Amino acid sequence: MSTTAPRALIAEDEPLLAAALRHELAQAWPALQVVASVGDGRTAVREALALRPEVLFFDIRMPGQSGLDAAAELADAWPAGQPFPALVFVTAYDQYAVQAFEAQAVDYLLKPVQAARLARTVARVRQALAGRTAQGGAFEEAMLARLRGVLETLAPVGVSSAGSPLSPGGPSSADGTPPAARLPVIPAGIAGTQGAVVRMVPIEEVLCFEAADKYVRVLTAGEEYLIRTPLRQLLPQLDGEDFWQVHRGTLVRASAIDAVTRDESGRLGLTLHGRPERFVVSRLYAHRFRAM
Amino acid sequence: MRTMAPMQRFDLRSWARHGLVTAAFSCAIALALTVTGQGAWDVQLAYSLGIGLVAWLVIDLGRHLLAPGSGWPAGWRGALLVAAGTGAGYVAGTALGDAYSGHSAPLWQREAVPTSLVITVLAGVAISFFFYSRAQARQLQLHMAQAQRDAAEARLKLLEAQLEPHMLFNTLANLRVLVATDPARAQAMLDHLIAYLRATLGGSRSVQHPLADEFERLRDYLELMAVRMGARLAYQLDLPEALRGVAVPPLLLQPLVENAIRHGLEPQVQGGRITVRASTRPGRAGMLLVLEVQDTGAGPAAPAPTSGAPGSHFGLAQVRERLATLHGSDFTLDLIAGSAGGTCVTITFPLQTTP
Numbered sequence: 050m051s052t053t054a055p056r057a058l059i060a061e062d063e064p065l066l067a068a069a070l071r072h073e074l075a076q077a078w079p080a081l082q083v084v085a086s087v088g089d090g091r092t093a094v095r096e097a098l099a100l101r102p103e104v105l106f107f108d109i110r111m112p113g114q115s116g117l118d119a120a121a122e123l124a125d126a127w128p129a130g131q132p133f134p135a136l137v138f139v140t141a142y143d144q145y146a147v148q149a150f151e152a153q154a155v156d157y158l159l160k161p162v163q164a165a166r167l168a169r170t171v172a173r174v175r176q177a178l179a180g181r182t183a184q185g186g187a188f189e190e191a192m193l194a195r196l197r198g199v200l201e202t203l204a205p206v207g208v209s210s211a212g213s214p215l216s217p218g219g220p221s222s223a224d225g226t227p228p229a230a231r232l233p234v235i236p237a238g239i240a241g242t243q244g245a246v247v248r249m250v251p252i253e254e255v256l257c258f259e260a261a262d263k264y265v266r267v268l269t270a271g272e273e274y275l276i277r278t279p280l281r282q283l284l285p286q287l288d289g290e291d292f293w294q295v296h297r298g299t300l301v302r303a304s305a306i307d308a309v310t311r312d313e314s315g316r317l318g319l320t321l322h323g324r325p326e327r328f329v330v331s332r333l334y335a336h337r338f339r340a341m
Numbered sequence: 342m343r344t345m346a347p348m349q350r351f352d353l354r355s356w357a358r359h360g361l362v363t364a365a366f367s368c369a370i371a372l373a374l375t376v377t378g379q380g381a382w383d384v385q386l387a388y389s390l391g392i393g394l395v396a397w398l399v400i401d402l403g404r405h406l407l408a409p410g411s412g413w414p415a416g417w418r419g420a421l422l423v424a425a426g427t428g429a430g431y432v433a434g435t436a437l438g439d440a441y442s443g444h445s446a447p448l449w450q451r452e453a454v455p456t457s458l459v460i461t462v463l464a465g466v467a468i469s470f471f472f473y474s475r476a477q478a479r480q481l482q483l484h485m486a487q488a489q490r491d492a493a494e495a496r497l498k499l500l501e502a503q504l505e506p507h508m509l510f511n512t513l514a515n516l517r518v519l520v521a522t523d524p525a526r527a528q529a530m531l532d533h534l535i536a537y538l539r540a541t542l543g544g545s546r547s548v549q550h551p552l553a554d555e556f557e558r559l560r561d562y563l564e565l566m567a568v569r570m571g572a573r574l575a576y577q578l579d580l581p582e583a584l585r586g587v588a589v590p591p592l593l594l595q596p597l598v599e600n601a602i603r604h605g606l607e608p609q610v611q612g613g614r615i616t617v618r619a620s621t622r623p624g625r626a627g628m629l630l631v632l633e634v635q636d637t638g639a640g641p642a643a644p645a646p647t648s649g650a651p652g653s654h655f656g657l658a659q660v661r662e663r664l665a666t667l668h669g670s671d672f673t674l675d676l677i678a679g680s681a682g683g684t685c686v687t688i689t690f691p692l693q694t695t696p
């Protein structure tokens with residue numbers, strides 16, 4: 050049991066519902082201190098990083114960024130060495146998300162929030178916080194794995210239960226079609242060509258896909274191209290054995306990984322054969338490199 | 342038109358049924374011929390059954406070969422098949438009858454040829470026509486059932502779009518809070534919800550209602566959303582006094598306002614403003630009613646929001662379809678992206694005031 054009072058952040062875009070959850074929490078968990086109540090996903094991430102509360106209540110549908118995307122971004126940006134907060138999703142009705150939460154045993158609340166259900170969730174969260182104190186890293190690892198499970202289930206559009214296209218050994222594609230052995234990438238030499246030069250890059254040459262603003266950067270040894278297809282549309286067309294997701298916005302060719310290192314702040318990163326830059330590894334995907 | 346899977350296979354049961362009916366019919370003919378003194382009953386039966394069953398085999402198997410799955414070959418091919426079957430039945434069946442009775446004169450030298458040929462042709466055409474019309478009726482029935490299923494599916498989809506569970510549960514969650522904290526406001530919100538549900542679930546789809554009622558229903562929905570969204574939603578309903586009685590299809594504008602909320606305002610952190618406006622302008626053949634739904638939201642080019650919400654295209658298509666049913670091609674529906682963000686949907690159709 051931690052000695053200081055646990056602190057919470059509520060992210061809910063409907064003001065009445067945010068106030069109500071705060072009110073209900075005051076009864077169900079008097080010791081919990083709600084340090085911030087925000088109305089959109091981006092603010093939620095910013096405030097969570099600034100305040101580092103122990104418990105997060107994230108509504109799923111929020112303007113700007115959904116609660117799920119916010120959770121993923123937070124996992125990527127959360128400082129190393131700091132315990133990741135206990136996360137509770139809140140939803141009025143999101144069939145697929147609820148199925149994923151059930152499957153992964155991730156905590157969630159249904160709106161309208163009812164006292165008995167909230168009491169059960171609070172008990173679980175308190176247990177989790179106690180377990181985190183007692184078991185440290187292993188406990189957090191398990192929690193992140195569950196969150197990863199939910200995100201991977203829900204991320205590729207249209208995939209609800211087939212599992213992650215990128216999990217090693219799992220199904221490679223949602224609709225049963227074989228993974229594209231050769232992706233006809235439509236690239237443009239980034240430096241100055243503005244799409245004037247398009248080269249068909251064979252997938253075998255690609256070392257890394259990296260989301261960058263409106264584009265996805267396609268990196269080969271010594272070359273860089275841009276495509277407009279979003280990463281999440283790209284995912285089902287790639288072989289999960291070949292490309293590993295190491296960050297919300299980064300897929301790397303597994304066989305090209307050179308070295309995995311921690312920087313001075315404890316963040317995991319990796320380098321690829323044939324590329325000079327260092328790629329940040331999200332704590333969500335750090336489990337892949339545990340043995341190293 | 343959809344293909345009907347169960348009819349694709351060779352339907353053994355209907356084939357056997359046809360055979361039995363044909364056999365029964367042949368027996369009836371044999372009986373009639375015996376009674377009218379045309380010869381011994383067993384000989385008549387042999388000829389009659391022989392002709393009938395051969396004709397049935399040729400026609401039913403030919404039917405399956407020429408038009409697998411769809412019942413009968415269309416047009417002249419069907420007629421030709423019946424003619425061929427009847428002819429084959431006559432020749433082969435007579436031979437069978439001859440073998441049974443020991444009759445040996447060639448077909449064309451017999452006195453009874455015209456009678457039995459006439460009977461064969463009449464019976465063949467009659468039975469074929471009987472089976473043909475029954476198959477047609479069955480096809481028609483299947484098509485009607487399919488059309489009914491399609492219509493039910495479309496209604497369900499419409500209802501799902503209007504009674505989006507996410508919207509309902511969030512509204513109920515807000516109500517649950519207000520019941521404890523602000524009962525008067527809870528009651529007002531409940532009244533709006535009741536009016537909204539009554540209008541959405543109501544069976545008054547076909548009749549028209551005054552524009553004033555249409556705007557009241559929009560107000561119900563917008564009030565519900567205003568409680569939920571708080572300061573993020575501002576709205577304005579502009580209905581000139583003179584247009585209050587104009588008849589419009591019920592909930593015509595509802596999908597447009599829902600789109601403005603769901604795809605315009607909800608994705609934006611700062612929310613926005615919705616304006617619904619009715620006006621008139623002169624057209625080529627009299628005055629036109631102009632209905633506008635304008636928002637300051639994310640705009641039509643913005644990426645679709647997260648899972649679950651039906652696309653805005655469904656709502657637009659639905660409005661377009663209803664206008665086409667009522668006005669043929671005599672209407673316009675325009676979606677314009679605002680220069681400073683946001684979307685404006687404008688509908689025009691001939692003005693018709695209620696008496």
